[in-house]
Amino acid sequence: MSLFSMLRVGxxxxxxxxxxxxxxxxxxxNVNTPGYARRTATQETGPSYxxxxxxxxxxxxxxxxxxxxxxxxxxRTRRASAGxxxxxxxxxxxxxxxxxxxxxxxxxxSPAIDRVFDSFTRLxxxxxxxxxxxxxxxxxxxxxxxISRYGTDIRNERLALNDEVRxxxxxxxxxxxxxxxxxxxxxxxxxKPNDLLDxxxxxxxxxxxxxxxxxxxLDDGQVSVNLRGGPGLVYETHSTPLSVQTNxxxxxxxxxxxxxxxxxxxxxxxxxxxxxxxxxxxxxxxTVETQIDQYAFDFANAVNTVHAAGYxxxxxxxxxxxxxxxxxxxxxxxxxxDAAVAGDPDAVxxxxxxxxxxGDNRNATALAALKxxxxxxxxxxxxxxxxVLQEMGDRLASASLSAESTxxxxxxxxxxxxxxxxxxxxxxxxxxxxYRTAYQAAAQVIRTADELLQETINLKx
Amino acid sequence: xxxxxxxxxRQSLDSIDKHRQDAARxxxxxxxxxxxxxxxxxxxxxxxxxxxxxxxxxxxxxxKGIDDADRLLAETDSNLDSIGKVTDRILELTVQFANDTxxxxxxxxxxxxxxxxxxxxxxxxNTQSNGRFLFGGLGSGAAPYDAAGVFTGDTGALExxxxxxxxxxxxxxxxxxxxxxxxxxxxxxxLDNLETALATDDGATIGLVLDExxxxxxxxxxTRQEVGHRFERIETLxxxxxxxxxxxxxxxxxxxxxxxxxxxLALQQTELGLQAALQITSRLADLNLMNFL
Numbered sequence: 001m002s003l004f005s006m007l008r009v010g011x012x013x014x015x016x017x018x019x020x021x022x023x024x025x026x027x028x029x030n031v032n033t034p035g036y037a038r039r040t041a042t043q044e045t046g047p048s049y050x051x052x053x054x055x056x057x058x059x060x061x062x063x064x065x066x067x068x069x070x071x072x073x074x075x076r077t078r079r080a081s082a083g084x085x086x087x088x089x090x091x092x093x094x095x096x097x098x099x100x101x102x103x104x105x106x107x108x109x110s111p112a113i114d115r116v117f118d119s120f121t122r123l124x125x126x127x128x129x130x131x132x133x134x135x136x137x138x139x140x141x142x143x144x145x146x147i148s149r150y151g152t153d154i155r156n157e158r159l160a161l162n163d164e165v166r167x168x169x170x171x172x173x174x175x176x177x178x179x180x181x182x183x184x185x186x187x188x189x190x191x192k193p194n195d196l197l198d199x200x201x202x203x204x205x206x207x208x209x210x211x212x213x214x215x216x217x218l219d220d221g222q223v224s225v226n227l228r229g230g231p232g233l234v235y236e237t238h239s240t241p242l243s244v245q246t247n248x249x250x251x252x253x254x255x256x257x258x259x260x261x262x263x264x265x266x267x268x269x270x271x272x273x274x275x276x277x278x279x280x281x282x283x284x285x286x287t288v289e290t291q292i293d294q295y296a297f298d299f300a301n302a303v304n305t306v307h308a309a310g311y312x313x314x315x316x317x318x319x320x321x322x323x324x325x326x327x328x329x330x331x332x333x334x335x336x337x338d339a340a341v342a343g344d345p346d347a348v349x350x351x352x353x354x355x356x357x358x359g360d361n362r363n364a365t366a367l368a369a370l371k372x373x374x375x376x377x378x379x380x381x382x383x384x385x386x387x388v389l390q391e392m393g394d395r396l397a398s399a400s401l402s403a404e405s406t407x408x409x410x411x412x413x414x415x416x417x418x419x420x421x422x423x424x425x426x427x428x429x430x431x432x433x434x435y436r437t438a439y440q441a442a443a444q445v446i447r448t449a450d451e452l453l454q455e456t457i458n459l460k461x
Numbered sequence: 462x463x464x465x466x467x468x469x470x471r472q473s474l475d476s477i478d479k480h481r482q483d484a485a486r487x488x489x490x491x492x493x494x495x496x497x498x499x500x501x502x503x504x505x506x507x508x509x510x511x512x513x514x515x516x517x518x519x520x521x522x523x524x525k526g527i528d529d530a531d532r533l534l535a536e537t538d539s540n541l542d543s544i545g546k547v548t549d550r551i552l553e554l555t556v557q558f559a560n561d562t563x564x565x566x567x568x569x570x571x572x573x574x575x576x577x578x579x580x581x582x583x584x585x586x587n588t589q590s591n592g593r594f595l596f597g598g599l600g601s602g603a604a605p606y607d608a609a610g611v612f613t614g615d616t617g618a619l620e621x622x623x624x625x626x627x628x629x630x631x632x633x634x635x636x637x638x639x640x641x642x643x644x645x646x647x648x649x650x651x652l653d654n655l656e657t658a659l660a661t662d663d664g665a666t667i668g669l670v671l672d673e674x675x676x677x678x679x680x681x682x683x684t685r686q687e688v689g690h691r692f693e694r695i696e697t698l699x700x701x702x703x704x705x706x707x708x709x710x711x712x713x714x715x716x717x718x719x720x721x722x723x724x725x726l727a728l729q730q731t732e733l734g735l736q737a738a739l740q741i742t743s744r745l746a747d748l749n750l751m752n753f754l
Contacts, residue, residue, distance in 0.1 A: 124622050356599050397502075422468055
């Protein structure tokens with residue numbers, strides 16, 4: 001034990017305190033940096049040596065600052081975030097598509113349906129009146145225009161989501177590429193650079209909100225990333241990009257070219273914002289679109305059957321009021337007044353008996369009666385369409401409810417994570433005082449050692 | 462639990478945000494007077510609102526049908542009134558000239574008036590309303606009576622749908638009340654007989670014609686009664702429609718409209734909560750160890 005070694009012990013103390021202050025200042029500087037996990041400076045006792053029975057310490061040893069993270073908690077937060085983004089994306093996209101339906105404000109298709117039957121009633125009251133026939137044609141045209149708008153708009157809402165799918169896939173590819181690059185740098189450095197780890201965690205958080213992923217920590221600090229229960233996205237320093245393909249229905253699918261084999265992953269992506277977009281497009285809006293098409297198909301056929309059985313004022317029978325739909329798909333968008341009737345009020349079939357023209361109104365009465373019969377898909381025309389609206393409403397309600405509950409679950413986990421990883425200014429202030437005091441004390445040790453050395457030098461005089 | 466600085470800010474922000482959302486929603490429903498803005502808002506209520514709106518449109522539709530029937534029946538009724546008056550005059554003449562105290566010359570003079578009455582009757586029988594012959598039956602393609610007084614229409618009647626699959630007969634059956642459903646002579650045949658009998662000074666035949674005229678008078682008044690019953694039915698239907706409309710309108714108000722007092726109260730509470738959240742945020746932001754060092 002020498003006085004010089006005492007100087008060194010004092011120095012190690014100032015170093016440790018300095019490093020501590022440095023860590024505190026880093027934490028304070030990054031208090032608002034997203035994805036920043038707070039660092040803790042750790043120190044341990046330095047090596048000691050013995051002289052005889054006495055043990056002498058060599059001061060403190062400073063260890064590199066560590067990020068405070070809990071992998072399990074991070075994992076759980078990411079899963080919750082995937083679930084919440086899924087529900088939020090579904091809820092917001094459905095809410096946007098709801099603009100198609102003006103029915104709750106008493107506009108849109110519901111009144112147009114009623115106007116058609118209203119016009120049949122008016123026709124039944126005055127089949128000999130050409131204006132009543134013209135009104136029927138006008139109401140039928142309005143109805144066809146409106147249901148065709150519904151069919152087209154819902155389809156367009158679905159097609160608009162294609163762009164969102166492309167954007168998401170681009171973002172995912174950008175992230176996986178950067179994660180692979182970060183893997184390379186992190187794998188070759190020791191100690192592991194905290195800033196890069198922060199960056200990678202932030203990227204993985206972002207990725208997890210887009211698709212559900214499985215993150216596997218490898219021994220050398222690298223991570224491998226898989227779609228949960230699916231193929232890999234990042235392995236060590238390689239990333240495998242996702243690609244998009246447009247299918248025959250005009251919908252963009254998510255694919256991956258893996259080991260030379262092209263794989264359609266669309267059905268596997270069930271969560272995250274990408275999953276939300278796909279679910280809105282391929283389940284929610286697809287169901288609503290099919291129901292509207294089915295409704296249009298049934299409606300046109302029900303009205304046509306009765307209309308074709310009757311006679312126009314010109315004594316001709318067998319004409320459809322609406323163009324007969326050939327298939328359910330696209331029936332709403334393709335709805336129109338049949339060419340044989342359009343523009344010709346006399347072609348509207350109000351009569352049942354060609355000998356009783358023009359006064360016979362019985363076919364018009366039969367058409368009007370469809371309104372109160374289970375004529376469209378086993379329901380009255382009004383109730384049938386309300387069923388479609390209800391389907392949309394139920395989906396909106398369930399999406400918004402699940403967005404709320406999954407959002408809460410995610411927020412709670414994020415709060416827990418922030419509680420662990422986030423910087424507390426109070427804590428840093430206390431640490432600052434602690435390190436400042438330690439530094440002052442260690443400096444005092446050096447000063448004392450210096451004085452003792454002076455004393456020793458003075459002994460010779 | 463460790464509280465990080467970010468947590469404090471985020472939680473304050475979250476709660477302020479939540480209060481603001483609530484306030485915006487309440488303000489919207491108070492200012493618009495409607496509490497349902499999306500099909501997904503309250504699916505049960507939305508369903509009732511959509512159904513009630515459809516019911517109100519139904520009622521309006523049925524009212525139009527009923528109004529059409531009402532108008533046609535009113536015209537029929539006023540025509541029957543005129544027909545009744547003409548027939549009354551015919552009855553008077555027949556009774557008068559059945560009496561054999563009148564000379565052949567007197568009877569021949571009356572022929573003129575009978576002819577006039579007959580042509581007036583043909584006019585009435587061929588009355589049109591908006592292109593429909595009121596007494597021509599269902600087909601109504603041409604005037605039901607030709608100059609000879611022969612019926613060329615059909616015996617149908619116009620039935621107008623008035624909702625829920627039911628109809629109201631808006632005209633009398635074709636030929637009613639001029640034709641005798643039991644096969645007797647029509648009103649015009651009777652007039653022809655009367656004219657001939659008067660011209661030939663045939664008192665006995667005039668006596669027979671009198672019986673026929675009595676039959677026609679009875680048929681005309683029966684027809685008017687029938688029309689009167691239909692008016693009653695129309696009034697009943699109107700009452701039912703009024704009640705249906707009232708009930709649908711009250712459902713609509715209950716389910717769709719904002720309950721103003723409770724919404725205003727809720728808005729006040731939200732404002733209070735927002736104020737508290739803002740105050741707490743500003744106080745917490747100032748409160749940290751730095752101020753005490």
